Structure formats: structure tokens, C-alpha cells
Amino acid sequence: MLDLQTPKTGGTMTDYSEKAALILKEHRESIDRLDAILIYTLGERFKHTQSVGKLKATYDLPASDPKREAQQIDRLEDLAKRADLDPKFATKFLNFIISEVIQHHKKQQK
Ligand SMILES: O=C(O)C(=O)C[C@]1(C(=O)O)C=C[C@@H](O)C=C1
Numbered sequence: 001m002l003d004l005q006t007p008k009t010g011g012t013m014t015d016y017s018e019k020a021a022l023i024l025k026e027h028r029e030s031i032d033r034l035d036a037i038l039i040y041t042l043g044e045r046f047k048h049t050q051s052v053g054k055l056k057a058t059y060d061l062p063a064s065d066p067k068r069e070a071q072q073i074d075r076l077e078d079l080a081k082r083a084d085l086d087p088k089f090a091t092k093f094l095n096f097i098i099s100e101v102i103q104h105h106k107k108q109q110k
Contacts, residue, residue, distance in 0.1 A: 001026055015106060049101045053108040063105035
């Protein structure tokens with residue numbers, strides 16, 4: 001990964017902005033790769049929750065499990081701290097996904 005340093009001697013503004021453009025491109029390529037990982041990972045997660053939904057519908061189990069969610073939130077907060085990610089954001093993100101899953105479960109129960 002390139003890094004941007006202010007040219008002290010010799011470098012022109014054109015050199016500087018060409019380098020900045022290259023660094024931006026590299027970051028965006030990494031972001032695109034990571035976004036793809038996120039999407040594929042979410043797809044895998046939803047495959048499992050779909051199976052869980054089927055199981056819950058078959059055995060007449062409740063769509064949501066607040067005790068399990070509390071454990072997931074605790075674990076995720078800890079992971080987020082270690083990953084240098086805002087734990088509040090991580091919690092919000094998980095709650096967003098889980099509420100979508102619960103909607104899917106409820107539809108499967110109809
Ligand atoms: O583990 C379950 O029981 C699920 O239905 C999965 C899941 C989740 O998406 O992680 C969704 C709803 C529950 O409230 C808890 C967890």
C-alpha cells in the first residue's frame with residue numbers, strides 16, 4: 001500500500017495528486033473486496049437462519065429468542081472492541097440483521 005507524503009523537495013503538485021489518485025484507487029479496491037466478503041458472509045448467515053426458521057416453524061418454536069440475542073450482543077461487543085470497531089455500531093448492525101431474520105421467521109410460520 002502506497003502512502004502519501006507531502007513532497008519536500010522536487011515533487012510537483014501533479015506528482016502529488018497522481019499519487020493521491022493511486023492511493024485512493026488502492027483503498028477503493030480493498031473496500032470493494034471487503035464489501036464482497038460482507039455480502040457473501042451475510043448470504044451464508046441467511047442460509048443458516050432460513051434453516052433455523054424452518055425448524056422453528058416445524059416445531060412451533062418462538063421466532064425470537066431474547067436470551068440468545070443478549071449473548072450474541074455481548075460477544076459481538078467484545079469482538080468489536082478487539083477489531084477496533086465501534087461496539088455501538090456493531091450492536092446496531094447485529095440488531096438490524098436479527099430483526100430482519102425475525103421477520104423472515106414469522107413469515108415462515110404463517
Ligand atoms: O438463534 C436463533 O434462534 C435464531 O433464530 C437466529 C437469530 C439470529 O439471527 O442470530 C434470530 C432470531 C433470534 O432472536 C436469535 C438469533
